[in-house]
Structure formats: C-alpha cells, structure tokens
Amino acid sequence: MSKQQLVVIGNGMVGHNFLTKIVEAGGLDQYEITTFCEEPRAAYDRVHLSEYFGGRSADDLSMVEGDFFNDNGITLHLNDRAVRIDRENKIVHSSQGLALQYDKVVLATGSYPFVPPVPGHDREHCLVYRTIEDLEAIMASGQQSKVGAVVGGGLLGLEAANALKQMGLETHVVEFAPRLMMVQVDEGGGALLRRKIEDLGVSVHTSKNTQNIGDGERCRHKMEFADGEVLETDLILFSAGIRPRDDIAREAGLKVGERGGIEIDNCCVTSDDDIYAIGECALWDQRIFGLVAPGYQMAQVAVDQLLGKSESVFTGADMSTKLKLMGVDVASIGDAHGNTPGALTYEFSDGPNQIYKRIVISEDSKKLLGAVLVGDASDYGNLLQVYLNGIDLPEHPDGLILPQRDGASSAAIGVDALPETAQICSCHAVSKGDIAAAIDGGACCMGDVKEATKAATGCGGCAALTKQVLDAELMQRGVEVNTDICDHFPYTRQDLYNLVRVGEIKSFQELLDKHGKGHGCEICKPAVANILASCWNEHILQPMNVGLQDTNDIYLGNMQKDGTYSIVPRVAGGEITPEKLIVLGEVAKEYGLYTKITGGQRVDLFGARLEQLPEIWRKLVDAGFETGHAYGKSVRTVKSCVGSTWCRYGVDDSVGLAIDIEHRYKGLRSPHKLKFAVSGCTRECAEAQSKDIGVIATENGWNLYVCGNGGMKPRHADLFASDLDRKTLVQYIDRILMFYIRTADRLQRTSVWMDNLKGGLDYLREVIIEDKLGIGQELEEEMAHVISTYECEWKAAIEDPEKVKRFRSFINSEAQDENILFVEERDQIRPATPEEKIELKQSA
Amino acid sequence: MSIKVEVCQLDDLVPYSGCCALVEGQQVALFRVDEGETVYAIGNYDPIGDANVLSRGLLAEVNGVITVASPLYKQHYCLTTGQCLDTENVRVPAYAVSVEDGAVYVSIPQADDKAKAA
Ligand code: SRM
Ligand SMILES: Cc1cc2nc3c(=O)[nH]c(=O)nc-3n(C[C@H](O)[C@H](O)[C@H](O)COP(=O)(O)OP(=O)(O)OC[C@H]3O[C@@H](n4cnc5c(N)ncnc54)[C@H](O)[C@@H]3O)c2cc1C
Ligand code: SF4
Ligand code: FES
Numbered sequence: 037m038s039k040q041q042l043v044v045i046g047n048g049m050v051g052h053n054f055l056t057k058i059v060e061a062g063g064l065d066q067y068e069i070t071t072f073c074e075e076p077r078a079a080y081d082r083v084h085l086s087e088y089f090g091g092r093s094a095d096d097l098s099m100v101e102g103d104f105f106n107d108n109g110i111t112l113h114l115n116d117r118a119v120r121i122d123r124e125n126k127i128v129h130s131s132q133g134l135a136l137q138y139d140k141v142v143l144a145t146g147s148y149p150f151v152p153p154v155p156g157h158d159r160e161h162c163l164v165y166r167t168i169e170d171l172e173a174i175m176a177s178g179q180q181s182k183v184g185a186v187v188g189g190g191l192l193g194l195e196a197a198n199a200l201k202q203m204g205l206e207t208h209v210v211e212f213a214p215r216l217m218m219v220q221v222d223e224g225g226g227a228l229l230r231r232k233i234e235d236l237g238v239s240v241h242t243s244k245n246t247q248n249i250g251d252g253e254r255c256r257h258k259m260e261f262a263d264g265e266v267l268e269t270d271l272i273l274f275s276a277g278i279r280p281r282d283d284i285a286r287e288a289g290l291k292v293g294e295r296g297g298i299e300i301d302n303c304c305v306t307s308d309d310d311i312y313a314i315g316e317c318a319l320w321d322q323r324i325f326g327l328v329a330p331g332y333q334m335a336q337v338a339v340d341q342l343l344g345k346s347e348s349v350f351t352g353a354d355m356s357t358k359l360k361l362m363g364v365d366v367a368s369i370g371d372a373h374g375n376t377p378g379a380l381t382y383e384f385s386d387g388p389n390q391i392y393k394r395i396v397i398s399e400d401s402k403k404l405l406g407a408v409l410v411g412d413a414s415d416y417g418n419l420l421q422v423y424l425n426g427i428d429l430p431e432h433p434d435g436l437i438l439p440q441r442d443g444a445s446s447a448a449i450g451v452d453a454l455p456e457t458a459q460i461c462s463c464h465a466v467s468k469g470d471i472a473a474a475i476d477g478g479a480c481c482m483g484d485v486k487e488a489t490k491a492a493t494g495c496g497g498c499a500a501l502t503k504q505v506l507d508a509e510l511m512q513r514g515v516e517v518n519t520d521i522c523d524h525f526p527y528t529r530q531d532l533y534n535l536v537r538v539g540e541i542k543s544f545q546e547l548l549d550k551h552g553k554g555h556g557c558e559i560c561k562p563a564v565a566n567i568l569a570s571c572w573n574e575h576i577l578q579p580m581n582v583g584l585q586d587t588n589d590i591y592l593g594n595m596q597k598d599g600t601y602s603i604v605p606r607v608a609g610g611e612i613t614p615e616k617l618i619v620l621g622e623v624a625k626e627y628g629l630y631t632k633i634t635g636g637q638r639v640d641l642f643g644a645r646l647e648q649l650p651e652i653w654r655k656l657v658d659a660g661f662e663t664g665h666a667y668g669k670s671v672r673t674v675k676s677c678v679g680s681t682w683c684r685y686g687v688d689d690s691v692g693l694a695i696d697i698e699h700r701y702k703g704l705r706s707p708h709k710l711k712f713a714v715s716g717c718t719r720e721c722a723e724a725q726s727k728d729i730g731v732i733a734t735e736n737g738w739n740l741y742v743c744g745n746g747g748m749k750p751r752h753a754d755l756f757a758s759d760l761d762r763k764t765l766v767q768y769i770d771r772i773l774m775f776y777i778r779t780a781d782r783l784q785r786t787s788v789w790m791d792n793l794k795g796g797l798d799y800l801r802e803v804i805i806e807d808k809l810g811i812g813q814e815l816e817e818e819m820a821h822v823i824s825t826y827e828c829e830w831k832a833a834i835e836d837p838e839k840v841k842r843f844r845s846f847i848n849s850e851a852q853d854e855n856i857l858f859v860e861e862r863d864q865i866r867p868a869t870p871e872e873k874i875e876l877k878q879s880a
Numbered sequence: 881m882s883i884k885v886e887v888c889q890l891d892d893l894v895p896y897s898g899c900c901a902l903v904e905g906q907q908v909a910l911f912r913v914d915e916g917e918t919v920y921a922i923g924n925y926d927p928i929g930d931a932n933v934l935s936r937g938l939l940a941e942v943n944g945v946i947t948v949a950s951p952l953y954k955q956h957y958c959l960t961t962g963q964c965l966d967t968e969n970v971r972v973p974a975y976a977v978s979v980e981d982g983a984v985y986v987s988i989p990q991a992d993d994k995a996k997a998a
Contacts (some may be wrong), residue, residue, distance in 0.1 A: 433975050
C-alpha cells in the first residue's frame with residue numbers, strides 16, 4: 037500500500053511536537069510527511085525565548101534533536117510559507133511555488149502578536165516579541181535607545197519589560213486595564229505585583245489608552261494617552277495579546293471563530309475532515325489556548341486520530357500558570373477571580389515580605405476553585421493538584437496558604453493523596469502513575485525519572501512536585517529514602533562537610549568519635565578524606581590520612597588491572613616544551629612504560645610497579661613536573677585550544693587562561709573529579725561546553741559555562757554568565773566550585789548536582805552573582821586557603837622518607853611481585869593475559 | 881604444622897591500613913586495624929581481580945565484621961576468616977598473627993602440611 041501524504045503547515049513548538057510524536061508512534065509507516073516552516077529555522081523553544089537575551093543561542097533553543105528530519109525522512113521546507121489550500125484538488129501551494137498533493141493536512145500555524153491600530157504603530161523602532169528575528173531587531177534597536185516602553189502588562193509584556201531592563205533601558209509598562217496581568221491575578225495580587233515591579237525600577241502606567249504615537253522631543257517617539265498624559269520613549273514593544281493565524285484556513289473556507297481561530301472538534305478536526313488544527317491557531321469550544329502544554333495535548337490527539345485511535349480526544353486544558361517575572365513569583369490557578377456563583381475566598385497578605393495569596397473555594401467549602409499567589413508561589417504545586425483532582429478540602433482551607441510556624445506540620449495535602457492519573461508535569465503530560473512506572477522500571481533518582489518520563493524537563497515548574505512524588509513512591513516501596521552516607525554516620529555528605537568545617541575537625545577518628553559509630557568503611561573513609569582535603573588541604577598521605585584513601589589516592593596513582601600504576605604528570609593547558617616531552621620519553625624508555633596521549637591533553641605512562649613510583653616521580657619532579665592528580669577526586673585537566681596567539685579565528689588567549697586556571701585550582705579536592713576547558717572562540721575546539729567549567733572567549737570578554745559532562749551520561753554545560761572580565765570570571769569560578777564542594781553528594785559530578793539543585797541555574801546565579809545567601813566572601817576565602825596551601829603531593833611524598841617507605845611491594849623484602857608480567861604489542865608493553873602468564877611462567 | 885615467622889616491627893605498620901609481607905614465599909596482606917596491637921593477616925592475592933593487591937585495599941566495617949575492600953572491584957574479605965562477603969564460594973587464606981615485644985609474627989602452614997592437605 038502506498039503511503040498517504042501528510043502536510044504539516046507550521047514548524048513551531050506544537051507542529052514540531054506533533055512530528056516527534058507521530059514518529060514515536062510509528063506513523064511513518066502510514067504517512068509520508070512534509071512540513072512548511074515560514075521561519076528561516078526549524079522549531080525552537082519559544083517559551084524560553086527571552087533567554088536569547090541572556091546569551092542562549094538559536095542553536096541552544098532549537099527543539100530539533102540531531103538530524104531529526106533526515107533520519108526520519110521528513111521533508112522540511114524552510115523559509116517557505118504555505119499560502120493556499122486547494123481543498124477541491126487537495127493541493128497545498130507555497131510561497132516558493134511548490135504545489136503538494138495531500139491526503140491530510142495539519143495546521144499548526146500558531147499566532148501573531150496583536151498590534152493595536154493606533155496611528156503611528158508602524159513607525160520605526162515599534163516592535164513585537166515573538167520570534168528570534170524579533171529579538172534581534174529589539175537588540176539592535178535597544179543599542180540606539182535610552183528609553184523603552186512595553187504596551188501591554190500581561191505575562192508576555194512583563195517578560196518583554198524585563199528584557200528591556202536588562203538591556204539597560206529606562207523601562208515603562210503601559211497597560212490599558214487598571215492592573216497588571218488582568219487575566220491571571222486579582223486586584224490584590226495585581227497591586228502587590230505592581231509594587232514589586234516598581235521596586236525593580238520599572239515604571240508602571242495602568243488605565244492608559246494609547247491614542248497616537250508621534251515624534252518626541254527628548255526621545256524618538258511620543259505616546260499620547262486618552263487621559264491627556266504623554267510618555268516619551270525611543271523604542272516601543274507591543275505585547276497586547278495574540279491573534280490566531282487563521283488566514284490560510286479562512287481563505288480555504290474552513291470554519292473560523294467570530295474573533296478568530298480555526299474551529300476544531302474534540303478530535304482536533306476542522307470543518308474539513310481531512311484537515312486538522314492544533315496549537316495556538318486552533319479554537320476549541322470557543323477558546324484559544326495560549327500556552328504550550330494544551331498545544332502538546334492537541335498534537336497527541338491529532339497523532340492518535342491519524343493513526344486510527346479514535347478514542348483519543350481533546351477535552352480542554354487547564355490554563356493555570358506559574359512563572360517568575362523579573363524575579364517575582366506569580367501563579368494563578370483556575371477561577372482566580374472568584375467568578376463562580378457563591379464562591380468564597382480566603383486571602384493572606386504579608387506586607388513586610390510582599391507576599392499575597394488568595395484561594396477561591398466552592399460554596400459548600402468542599403472544593404478548591406482557584407488561587408492567586410504573588411511573591412511566594414511555593415504552594416502552587418500542591419494547590420494545583422488539589423484543584424485538578426477535585427480533592428476534598430481540609431476542615432480549615434485557609435491552612436493551605438497560611439504560613440506554617442513553630443515546626444507545625446503543613447496543612448498541605450501530601451502527594452500520597454493524589455490519584456494515579458494526577459498530572460504532575462503538564463509540559464510532557466506525565467502522570468503520577470507514569471512516575472511510579474518509571475520507578476518500577478528502575479529509576480531511583482530525579483535524573484532517572486527525568487530521563488525516563490521527561491517530567492520536569494520542559495518549563496521546570498513541576499520539578500519540586502516530581503521530586504515529592506519520587507520520594508513518596510520510593511518510601512511506599514519500602515525503599516527508605518535514607519540519605520545517610522553509610523552505617524557509620526547518620527549524616528549526608530553535606531552534613532559531614534558542615535560538621536568538619538564548623539567543628540574544625542581535622543581527622544577521621546575525631547569525626548567518628550564525635551559524630552559516628554563503629555570503624556568506618558570504604559564509603560565514608562574516602563568521602564571524609566576528601567572533605568578534610570577540601571577544607572584543610574593537608575597532605576593526603578599524612579599518617580592519620582593514609583588509611584582513608586581509596587585505591588588510587590593511597591599510592592598517588594591509578595591502579596591498573598594487574599596492580600601496577602599509571603603516571604600522569606600535569607601538563608597545564610596541554611602546553612608542553614620539547615624539553616619536557618623529551619623527559620617524558622626518556623623516563624618512559626628507561627622504565628619500559630607503555631605511553632599514551634590521553635583524552636585530557638597530556639601523557640599517561642602505564643605499567644609502573646609500586647616500588648618504582650617514587651624513583652620515577654623523583655626524576656619527573658626534578659625535571660619540573662608536578663602531579664597531575666589523575667588519581668584524585670580533584671581538578672584534572674584544563675583543556676585549551678591554541679587560541680588567538682596562533683589561530684586565525686581566536687579572539688583571546690585561551691592557552692594563557694587555561695594555564696592560569698589550571699594552576700589556580702590544581703590540587704583542589706572535590707566531591708567528584710573536575711574538568712575544565714577554555715576555547716579561543718565560538719568554534720569551540722577545546723570542547724568547553726562538555727566540561728564542569730567551560731570558558732569561551734568572546735569579543736567582549738569570556739563566557740562561562742557550567743556543569744557540563746562527558747562520561748557515562750553526557751550533559752551540555754549551561755551558559756552561566758557572558759562577557760566577563762578575567763577577575764569576575766575567576767571570582768565566579770571560585771564561588772561555584774566551593775559552593776559545589778559544600779553542597780554536592782558524594783561522587784556527584786557537577787552535572788548531576790545541577791540537575792538536582794533546587795532552583796537550578798537561576799538559583800545558582802542568585803547565589804553566585806547576587807550573593808543571595810551572603811556567603812560569597814566566605815567561599816572565596818575558603819578557596820584562597822586551598823590555593824595558598826597547594827603543594828605537589830608527589831614532591832612532598834618523595835621528600836619524606838616515612839612516606840616513601842610505604843611504596844614497597846613487601847615490607848620485609850626487596851623482591852618483586854612475580855604475578856606482574858608483560859608481553860609486547862605494537863612495540864610497547866601490555867599486561868599479559870592469564871593464558872599468556874601461564875606460558876611465560878612455564879618458559880621461565 | 882605451621883611455622884611462626886617474624887615479619888616486621890609493629891611500628892613499621894601504619895595504623896588503620898595495610899601492607900604486604902613475603903612469608904615463606906607467600907604474599908601475606910597485613911592489616912593494623914587500630915593504634916594498638918590488633919593485626920590481621922590474609923592472603924594478598926585477589927582471586928576476582930587476579931592480582932596481588934588486597935593489602936592495598938581500604939579497611940571497612942560491614943555489619944560489625946572487619947573486612948578489607950579489594951582496591952580493584954571492591955569485594956569485601958573478612959580479616960579473620962578470609963571469606964568473601966559478596967561471593968559465597970570465594971575465600972582467601974587467613975593467617976594467625978601475634979605481636980610480641982613490638983615484633984609481628986605470622987603463622988603460616990608449612991610446605992609439607994600443604995602437601996598433606998592436598
Ligand atoms: C587515561 C584516560 C583515557 C585515555 O587514554 O585517554 C582515562 C582513563 C581513565 N578514566 Fe577517564 N580517562 C581519560 C579521559 C576521560 C574523559 C575525556 C576528557 O577528560 O576530556 C572522560 C569524559 C569527560 C568527563 O569526565 O566528563 C572520561 C570519563 C571517565 C569516567 C566517567 C565520568 C562520568 O562522569 O561519567 C570515569 C569513571 C569515574 O570517574 O567514575 C573515568 C575513569 C577513568 C579511570 C581513572 C578508571 C580507573 O579508575 O582506573 C581510567 C584510568 C586512568 C589511568 O589509569 O591513568 N573516566 N575520562 C584519559 C585521562 C585524561 C587525563 O589526562 O587525565
Ligand atoms: C516570549 C514568549 C514567552 C512564552 N512563555 C510561555 C510560557 O512560559 N509557558 C507557555 O505555556 N507558553 C508560553 N508562550 C507561548 C508558547 O510559545 C506558545 O503557546 C507556543 O509557541 C504555541 O505553539 P504553536 O506551534 O501553536 O505556535 P508557534 O510556536 O508560533 O509556531 C507556529 C509556526 O508556524 C509558522 N507558520 C504560520 N503560518 C504558516 C504558514 N502558512 N506556512 C508555514 N509556516 C507558518 C510560524 O512562522 C511559526 O513558526 C510564550 C510565548 C512567547 C512569545
Ligand atoms: S576554538 Fe576558535 S580559537 Fe580555538 S582553535 Fe578553534 S577556531 Fe581557533
Ligand atoms: S510542567 Fe513544565 S516541565 Fe513539567
């Protein structure tokens with residue numbers, strides 16, 4: 037049977053989500069798919085569009101995974117708008133002149149920003165906020181402007197105002213209605229929101245009806261309002277609502293709503309059985325859904341319907357929202373305004389802390405109908421579940437929003453009360469049952485759950501709730517969510533760190549006596565050794581520390597499968613002189629060591645016996661080498677690219693910076709190993725975005741990336757801050773590393789730490805850049821201590837006869853271990869296999 | 881019959897850690913588990929990793945049993961019996977140790993004993 041032709045018009049968030057879903061559902065067997073994308077690039081994450089201002093690139097925002105289109109044989113026409121649907125002949129015509137025969141069409145054309153037809157609205161520097169191109173235009177205009185005004189004080193308008201503010205413009209918000217965020221919050225909430233936003237230095241003008249835009253005197257434009265007042269501004273950003281893009285449907289004679297929107301039924305089918313509409317262009321039950329989650333639900337329904345699953349229907353979607361606008365938490369649920377007849381309300385307002393909360397409940401006080409939260413939205417997850425699942429309210433519903441004091445248990449309804457069907461993550465439609473299933477499938481931490489279900493990987497708003505469900509489900513399965521590090525200490529690694537730091541504890545025995553029990557084990561000993569080193573930086577082979585070190589630390593080298601060791605001298609930034617290279621070669625030759633260039637831009641020498649280590653290191657230290665800490669949970673390498681000194685594209689000296697950074701942090705012990713890289717330009721030859729700390733040169737300074745990882749589960753680093761000068765860069769890295777050392781779990785790489793950090797990247801920025809916890813200076817001082825007490829562990833070891841004594845195969849003999857045997861391969865040694873060993877022993 | 885061999889001074893052993901001695905041609909892992917005179921000895925050969933490394937493992941208490949965790953793949957071996965706690969049919973030899981006048985002695989089966997047992 038030949039495949040049916042499916043044409044998807046619009047490759048925005050919902051259109052693309054439709055494509056990924058139909059691919060996942062195996063729909064490619066039935067359909068050959070073509071998609072028209074009017075924009076110059078395939079789908080990207082519009083929800084996080086504002087981060088483009090913060091330095092996220094178009095690539096970062098892209099929603100297209102790998103070579104999605106090619107891999108799945110989907111034809112993508114970029115820069116090509118579908119202009120007409122000829123329903124009679126079943127042909128879609130495009131602006132570039134294509135005419136495609138179709139069996140089915142899916143309209144996912146989204147919406148466009150509404151610009152009120154005020155005279156002067158089309159002057160230059162009057163812009164909108166919807167696409168990457170719009171943002172580029174805003175950035176360009178911002179550079180030539182001092183004052184900016186946003187028309188519209190809704191959700192998007194405030195986001196746009198924040199962007200203007202960040203560009204350093206004097207920022208105004210002009211709202212037609214008497215308060216901000218009319219749709220979501222009530223009067224009390226609106227008033228508080230206004231105060232908070234004004235505190236941030238944004239001027240708010242409500243009840244302002246713009247009548248004309250003309251030439252200004254001080255600024256480019258003058259806005260004239262109906263009440264006679266005026267506002268001068270250089271840039272105007274319209275954010276006065278959205279309108280569905282239904283033109284193509286309208287012209288094809290499909291049914292559209294009175295105020296726009298392509299009418300669909302519960303199956304997402306338009307008035308033509310072969311044409312579907314999903315996302316913001318669709319009108320369901322006379323409603324448009326201006327959020328992405330309902331669009332994704334429609335995409336699922338359309339996929340199901342196209343694949344013959346007729347029972348799948350769209351039955352409306354919840355429009356509750358939670359967001360952070362200019363650092364202010366705002367949330368609204370259901371009937372926030374109390375419009376339901378007979379509805380009762382409770383309000384709580386905390387003036388000094390600028391918190392406002394309100395719940396709307398049913399006449400019989402049984403059900404929650406809606407809520408508004410401003411200033412503190414931590415109750416959102418809970419309230420939303422109570423609302424969505426129709427859970428009966430407790431006797432005193434006000435307990436749901438009143439602050440809990442004196443350790444009283446919260447009146448919050450526990451996640452256990454939620455039904456299996458409760459939707460926890462609306463971005464990816466993940467229910468409590470889905471999370472439970474993932475746990476049954478082996479997931480046991482947030483990272484696993486995210487990977488298995490995608491929960492908390494969209495807007496992130498459900499992260500806290502997802503974690504609660506995870507913990508509760510684990511608990512129910514008898515998995516005691518025990519965070520103790522091991523049987524010997526009833527504490528987490530973070531607790532132990534604080535005990536050591538605050539109690540100035542200097543040895544494992546002291547910590548065990550004061551806070552633990554028994555004798556310790558292979559889990560707590562290295563962890564404590566590592567904490568002691570992070571805090572006090574004493575030599576790890578001090579007699580009191582010797583017994584604590586893991587396999588590799590105890591002999592300052594990585595143990596190989598046959599019990600020999602590897603030797604990795606530090607080659608800061610990967611830069612090495614010919615003289616030093618020769619030394620490495622000579623030493624390797626003298627001791628017959630296997631030699632390899634590592635993935636970390638340095639040289640590894642393998643196959644040294646325990647008793648050879650001090651001699652070999654003495655030679656290396658004499659030649660100016662230091663330990664490379666390849667064995668430690670500590671700073672490994674700072675990779676560099678050749679940078680501006682040689683490379684024709686380099687914009688700054690990446691090698692110099694890499695060397696400085698490596699010398700600054702070498703020797704620092706941390707919960708897990710740390711890798712860095714510095715690239716000289718965005719071509720990124722040093723792969724900095726896969727490192728714990730990555731730095732990339734820009735025209736204006738350095739971009740800092742954090743929490744990247746290669747290894748078992750790769751993670752791209754997040755852009756933490758842009759265009760930093762060297763001093764600030766180093767200050768941030770100092771703080772981030774020490775904060776990580778304070779708060780991470782045992783053997784937790786920065787990537788996993790970040791994925792589990794409550795509040796994520798934003799929170800980390802608050803702690804590091806804004807110094808929200810007031811610990812910035814402390815962290816820097818702690819780092820300064822580590823840096824000032826650095827010594828090469830190998831140098832110190834070979835200078836101390838007591839330490840050298842331990843590097844012997846036998847305490848009572850100079851003999852060698854007869855079980856270490858090598859054979860030759862490609863002109864170098866390698867450990868003999870068991871069979872080869874037998875042969876070698878027999879022939880000896 | 882086993883013979884008792886003096887291997888080293890107690891002071892040569894670093895508290896809370898292990899080291900290896902060559903006793904009658906056998907590699908013996910010695911562990912001084914406290915700052916006093918408590919010393920244990922088991923075979924140094926790790927049968928799972930196929931390498932002579934047990935003396936370089938970490939001392940670990942597992943449910944009250946004092947063990948060494950192999951530095952290669954972390955299986956635990958009981959210091960008094962040599963039994964591997966992670967795999968039932970794996971066991972390494974355990975030797976009697978005594979400390980007399982600051983010297984450490986290990987009792988090791990003699991070659992002809994072994995022949996008899998075999
Ligand atoms: C030698 C080297 C491979 C090579 O021949 O190139 C190597 C060798 C080892 N790696 Fe690696 N890794 C080496 C580069 C890497 C890289 C690449 C890089 O750094 O650019 C990665 C991925 C990047 C990353 O870490 O994010 C890498 C990811 C790992 C992992 C997985 C970490 C993770 O988070 O998933 C481990 C296991 C671990 O650390 O728990 C590991 C562990 C090991 C150990 C230490 C395993 C062990 O305990 O015996 C290996 C022994 C090294 C030795 O004996 O000296 N190695 N390893 C590289 C040494 C680099 C250096 O100069 O220090
Ligand atoms: C700054 C900003 C912040 C936002 N924040 C949030 C948020 O926090 N939470 C939330 O849920 N939602 C948010 N939204 C809304 C969210 O982005 C939209 O709900 C979502 O993008 C809708 O997806 P869509 O595919 O329907 O439309 P779109 O993403 O707009 O995609 C439609 C695509 O179709 C193209 N197109 C239109 N007509 C044609 C044609 N004839 N031929 C070819 N291509 C065509 C358009 O160019 C566009 O690329 C935000 C939106 C913006 C702009
Ligand atoms: S990252 Fe840029 S500067 Fe560095 S080597 Fe590559 S192209 Fe050159
Ligand atoms: S609700 Fe957005 S990520 Fe889960």
